[in-house]
Amino acid sequence: MRPTSAAWPWCSPACAISVIDGPVLNFATLGLTPALVRALADMGLHVPTPIQAEAIPAILKSADVWATAPTGSGKTLAFALPLLQHLLASPRQTNFRRPVRTLVLVPTRELAVQVGDVLARLAYKLPQSLKVNTVFGGVSVNPQMMALRGGADIVVATPGRLLDLIDQNALRLADVQHLVLDEADRLLDLGFADELHRVLALLPAQRQTLLFSATFAPEVEALAANLLRDPVRITVEAFEGHKPDITQRAIAVDEKSRTALLRHLITENGWKQVLVFVATRYACEHVANKLYKAGIFATPFHGEMSQGARQEVLREFKAGRWDVVVTTDLASRGIDIARLPVVVNYDLPRSATDYTHRIGRTGRAGAHGDALSFVTAAALAHWRLIQKRESLELALEQIPGFEPTEAPPPPSPGHGGIKGQRPSKKDKLRAAAAQDGS
Ligand code: ADP
Numbered sequence: 228m229r230p231t232s233a234a235w236p237w238c239s240p241a242c243a244i245s246v247i248d249g250p251v252l253n254f255a256t257l258g259l260t261p262a263l264v265r266a267l268a269d270m271g272l273h274v275p276t277p278i279q280a281e282a283i284p285a286i287l288k289s290a291d292v293w294a295t296a297p298t299g300s301g302k303t304l305a306f307a308l309p310l311l312q313h314l315l316a317s318p319r320q321t322n323f324r325r326p327v328r329t330l331v332l333v334p335t336r337e338l339a340v341q342v343g344d345v346l347a348r349l350a351y352k353l354p355q356s357l358k359v360n361t362v363f364g365g366v367s368v369n370p371q372m373m374a375l376r377g378g379a380d381i382v383v384a385t386p387g388r389l390l391d392l393i394d395q396n397a398l399r400l401a402d403v404q405h406l407v408l409d410e411a412d413r414l415l416d417l418g419f420a421d422e423l424h425r426v427l428a429l430l431p432a433q434r435q436t437l438l439f440s441a442t443f444a445p446e447v448e449a450l451a452a453n454l455l456r457d458p459v460r461i462t463v464e465a466f467e468g469h470k471p472d473i474t475q476r477a478i479a480v481d482e483k484s485r486t487a488l489l490r491h492l493i494t495e496n497g498w499k500q501v502l503v504f505v506a507t508r509y510a511c512e513h514v515a516n517k518l519y520k521a522g523i524f525a526t527p528f529h530g531e532m533s534q535g536a537r538q539e540v541l542r543e544f545k546a547g548r549w550d551v552v553v554t555t556d557l558a559s560r561g562i563d564i565a566r567l568p569v570v571v572n573y574d575l576p577r578s579a580t581d582y583t584h585r586i587g588r589t590g591r592a593g594a595h596g597d598a599l600s601f602v603t604a605a606a607l608a609h610w611r612l613i614q615k616r617e618s619l620e621l622a623l624e625q626i627p628g629f630e631p632t633e634a635p636p637p638p639s640p641g642h643g644g645i646k647g648q649r650p651s652k653k654d655k656l657r658a659a660a661a662q663d664g665s
């Protein structure tokens with residue numbers, strides 16, 4: 228079943244139905260039980276997004292699914308709803324300890340909290356009690372162990388903490404029937420290879436596996452295919468033929484003028500909620516500090532902060548209490564900030580994939596967003612590569628008062644590759660270490 232409409236009807240709150248190949252499309256026609264449909268209606272959700280329309284029936288049929296769909300297009304509910312239905316349909320055998328039947332892996336702690344919340348909110352509205360536990364690192368393990376006493380039906384986890392809990396006998400994976408890798412390409416890349424390998428070895432071979440992401444770089448395709456059995460492959464963008472409503476802009480600027488330009492744009496446009504991406508944790512602190520001293524309510528968000536501080540910043544940013552959050556790629560994946568209007572690439576991302584995810588923090592759920600990239604002379608060649616990979620041709624703008632004066636560096640052969648196309652130094656070291664170990 229494929230939506231025939233050229234626009235996403237679910238984007239408009241006024242529209243409660245859409246037409247796919249003739250019949251009226253709503254959550255019930257996808258095969259979801261009345262209890263779930265009611266829970267969705269309570270949350271104000273009536274019309275499935277295209278990825279939900281495609282993935283829900285396939286997952287309900289117990290197929291493995293490999294789904295690619297744009298950022299902010301509702302992938303979480305696309306797997307959460309049918310998986311909850313599977314659990315409702317097969318009541319657990321024992322009241323003594325709940326075996327973990329569904330495992331959702333995600334790459335970051337904040338995403339674990341977000342996905343866990345979606346599942347828990349839905350589960351809470353269902354007639355049959357289903358227990359959702361969320362586990363992630365950076366916080367004390369003891370409360371998570373306590374919460375897992377008596378087991379859980381669904382566990383949402385970052386891989387490292389999941390393995391810690393397994394090592395401490397707080398949970399086991401032998402009964403898992405459904406596995407989801409959300410942001411699957413990120414979980415399949417080298418950074419998670421060891422942990423993922425260990426988790427997979429503990430799972431039953433007979434299970435349903437679901438992979439979801441907005442991107443699958445060619446490097447991870449083979450790994451993804453290996454995990455799946457006769458998967459239903461769903462690629463929403465290919466047939467929808469359009470992307471989230473994000474106005475992308477590129478602004479030429481000297482490296483040293485970027486903070487002043489950012490300040491100027493924020494005040495000039497009256498931006499009240501801006502997510503700014505930089506390359507390093509140090510830059511997060513530095514840029515946020517400078518903005519703050521200039522009277523802009525800005526704060527950093529990065530992996531060296533305590534988990535408590537991270538969660539507080541995100542909560543406050545979502546609530547509109549910070550005007551600007553300056554972050555690394557830590558915040559580039561999955562995080563859903565409703566109607567976030569502006570994303571700025573102060574430093575360019577390392578790869579086109581990261582670019583897609585970064586700008587995808589805006590323009591979610593049918594909302595409009597703006598994504599600006601600062602392009603310095605030194606980064607111009609890299610920007611061209613990102614554009615090429617993204618099939619973008621943006622005019623390089625100049626902002627009056629901030630016209631660039633720096634000349635691009637001379638091209639150096641063998642240098643200036645884009646992440647994903649050439650192995651990074653870290654990738655080469657890892658590959659060498661893997662060879663040594665084998
Ligand atoms: P993705 O994982 O594809 O990036 P999310 O699952 O985080 O996107 O969803 C993005 C936003 O869209 C969320 O705020 C979610 O509540 C909203 N959303 C999801 N499904 C629907 C729907 N059917 N109708 C309206 N909004 C939806």
Ligand code: MG
Binds near residue numbers: 302303409561
């Ligand atoms: Mg997501």
